[in-house]
Amino acid sequence: MKSFFLLLTLALLPSCGDKAKGQAKEKEIKQRIGKTMEQALKEKDLTLGSPVFIRAFKEERVLELFVENIKSGNYELFRSYKIAAASGELGPKLAEGDGQVPEGFYFVPPSAMLPTSRYHLAFNIGYPNEFDKANDRTGSFIMIHGSNVSIGCLAMTNEKIEEIYTLCNAAHNGGQRFFRVHIFPFRMTEARMQKAAADPNLAFWKNLKTGYDLFEKNKVPPDVSVKDKQYVFK
DSSP states (O other): OHHHHHHHHHHHSOOTTOHHHHHHHHHHHHHHHHHHHHHHHHTTTOOTTSOEEEEEETTTTEEEEEEEOTTTOOEEEEEEEEOOEEOSOSSOOOSTTSOOOOOEEEEEOGGGEETTOTTSSEEEOOOSOHHHHHTTOOOOOOEEESTTOOSSSEEOOHHHHHHHHHHHHHHHHTTOSOEEEEEESSOOOHHHHHHTTTOTTHHHHHHHHHHHHHHHHHSSOOOEEEETTEEEEO
C-alpha cells in the first residue's frame, strides 16, 4: 500500500520545466471544450472566468461545482459530478499513507494547478491546512485529478476533470486568487447528523456543519480561519 501511495504521489507531480507544456495542454483543452462550456454556463446566466467554489461529499460520492453569478453575487450550482474513485472511510485524514480523503475547508491558488500530471489533470487541495497542522494531522499531495484511481484523493473521469479544471483555471485567469474546496463526510442535514450521534467524529463534524450551514444560508462560501484547534467562520 505504501509503495503504491508513493508511486501515485510521484505520478501526480509535474516534471521540472513543464510550464510551457502545461500551458499548451490547458490551451488545447479550452479550445476543444471551451465553447461548449460557455454555452452551458450562459444557459444558467453564468460566465466562464467567474469565481468558482467546489463542494464534495464522500458518502454520496458527489462533487459539486458552483460559479458566482456576477449579477447577484451568489454562487450557483453549475454541475454535479460523480466521483469516480475515493479511498478510505467516513472521517478525517489523520496521517500520511492512511488512504483517507480529508474532510475540511481547503483552498487552491494558481500554483497548485497541475496540468502535466500523469493523471491527466490535477490540482492540490492544500492538505494539511492550518487546522490539520494544529491537530497534528499529516499527509501530502492530496489532489482532485483524473484517471479514475485514488489513494486519498478524489478521482474523476478524464472527461469530467477537463470541465472542472477548465472552469477553475479560467477563474484564476479571471482574477480569483484562490478557489475554495470544502469536503464533507456526507450532506450535513439534521437527519443525517442524528444518525451520526454515536460516531466518535461527531464533534469534528458539528464544527464542519457550521461552515456547511453558512453556505446553505448565504450562497457564498464563508471565510474560514482556525482558533483553538477549531474552524471559525465569518
